[in-house]
Amino acid sequence: MQLTVLTDNCAGAGFLAEHGLSYLIDDKGQKVLFDTGHTDVFLKNAIKLEIDIQKEVNTVVLSHGHWDHGNGLSHLKGKQLITHPMAFMERFRGNDNSYIGLGLTKDEIVDRYDLITTREPYKIADNIYYLGEIPRQTEFESKTTPFVDKSRQPDYVPDDSAICMVQNDELIVISGCAHSGICNTILHAQKVTGISKVKAVIGGFHLKANNKQTKETIHFLKNQNIENVFPSHCTELDALAAFWKEFNISQVKTGAIVKF
Numbered sequence: 001m002q003l004t005v006l007t008d009n010c011a012g013a014g015f016l017a018e019h020g021l022s023y024l025i026d027d028k029g030q031k032v033l034f035d036t037g038h039t040d041v042f043l044k045n046a047i048k049l050e051i052d053i054q055k056e057v058n059t060v061v062l063s064h065g066h067w068d069h070g071n072g073l074s075h076l077k078g079k080q081l082i083t084h085p086m087a088f089m090e091r092f093r094g095n096d097n098s099y100i101g102l103g104l105t106k107d108e109i110v111d112r113y114d115l116i117t118t119r120e121p122y123k124i125a126d127n128i129y130y131l132g133e134i135p136r137q138t139e140f141e142s143k144t145t146p147f148v149d150k151s152r153q154p155d156y157v158p159d160d161s162a163i164c165m166v167q168n169d170e171l172i173v174i175s176g177c178a179h180s181g182i183c184n185t186i187l188h189a190q191k192v193t194g195i196s197k198v199k200a201v202i203g204g205f206h207l208k209a210n211n212k213q214t215k216e217t218i219h220f221l222k223n224q225n226i227e228n229v230f231p232s233h234c235t236e237l238d239a240l241a242a243f244w245k246e247f248n249i250s251q252v253k254t255g256a257i258v259k260f
Contacts, residue, residue, distance in 0.1 A: 001027045001127070001167050001260040003174065003202065005252060006045045007037030007072070008232050012255035015048060016041045020068040021176055021204055021233045024051065027165060030125045033060045034163055035176050036072025038103075043075055045254050060113070061130055062087055063176025064160045071103040073112070081113035082122055082130050084159035090150040091157075100147065121192045127166045134161060134180040134188045140216040141181025162203070164189040165260070171195050172260050175203030177234050182206075183220045200228035200260060202252070207231070207239035214239045218246050230258065 004024040011017035020037030024046070033053060036042055046053050059080045062070050065087030073081070088106040092099055102109075109115055116122065122130040136142045136156075147155040157179035165172040173189050175182055182205045190196050201221070207214045221229060231243050232252035243249050 001025075001165055001172065003258045003260070004049065004051070005232075005254050005256045005258070006042040007035075008252055008254050010232075010251055010253045012253035015045050015253070015255035017254050018068075020072070021063075022069075022072060023174060023203070024053075024057070025128065025163065025165065025174065027125060027127050030128065031057050031059075032124055032128055032163070033057045034174060035063050035069040036060070036076070038068045038071035040072065040075045041254075042072055049255065059124060061124070061163055063162060064157055064179065065089060065091070065102050066157075066177065067100055067103060069176050073102070073109065074104055077112040079113055080116065081109065082116045082118070082124065084119060084133060084161055085117040086159040087117070089155075089159075091155050092148050092150070094146050094148045094154075097148075124163075129164050129166075129189075129192055131162045131164060131185065131188055131192055133158065134184050136180055136184055137187055138181055138183050138216070138220070140213050141184055142179065145179075162189070164193060166193055166195060167199065167260055169195055170197045170199035172199055173201040173203075175201070175205065177204040177206050179206055181217075183217055186220075186224065186226075198224055198226045200230070200258075201226055202228075202230035202232065202258065204233035205231045205235040205239070207234075208236045210238045210242040214242050218242060222246065228260075
């Protein structure tokens with residue numbers, strides 16, 4: 001199993017970067033594109049890696065309906081797209097009312113993709129699962145939100161989801177932004193698969209400071225004995241520093257290939 005970073009906030013040598021996330025997951029030739037960033041950067045970086053996304057990938061998973069994870073969908077077509085049914089809602093930043101939803105409407109998506117929407121977990125391949133809607137179980141995650149819907153009601157991003165892979169009875173958990181909480185995401189992956197041991201977790205953790213949530217998250221991951229931790233994208237510097245201190249992490253950069 002391997003994961004290729006096609007889009008992330010930090011550029012690897014010779015690769016482009018943007019505020020967004022796109023990973024290519026490969027399990028013995030079964031390839032799944034997880035998110036697309038917000039431009040065609042994921043395709044340009046794929047070309048540098050001699051990967052033809054249009055030819056090699058049949059399934060795309062959208063982690064949630066934010067522009068920086070899904071606006072790149074406009075650069076692909078003719079593929080299966082798996083996401084939560086609420087990924088197409090209109091959503092905004094609460095402080096300035098700027099739009100942060102998808103650039104394509106649901107009707108436009110249906111014209112381009114074979115769309116599957118589900119709140120329930122969905123088995124993509126023998127060892128790859130879309131987790132569906134993630135229950136909010138922990139007492140320290142997903143308690144506040146900077147986002148609102150079109151009625152100016154709080155938007156806790158109910159469509160937030162993730163992927164998990166199974167390898168040798170261990171889990172690899174891959175998050176887009178973890179608006180539902182990365183610990184909640186891990187707990188749900190364990191429930192969906194019936195596997196408790198987590199080998200690695202990678203993706204956006206949506207942690208903005210070295211605050212209570214970050215400290216509790218680190219405590220949770222250490223209690224789970226998760227040694228391979230790769231926070232990226234929406235995990236900001238103060239939180240990254242805390243993870244570096246506890247896990248000696250390396251920065252996730254575009255063009256990187258992580259093998260499990």
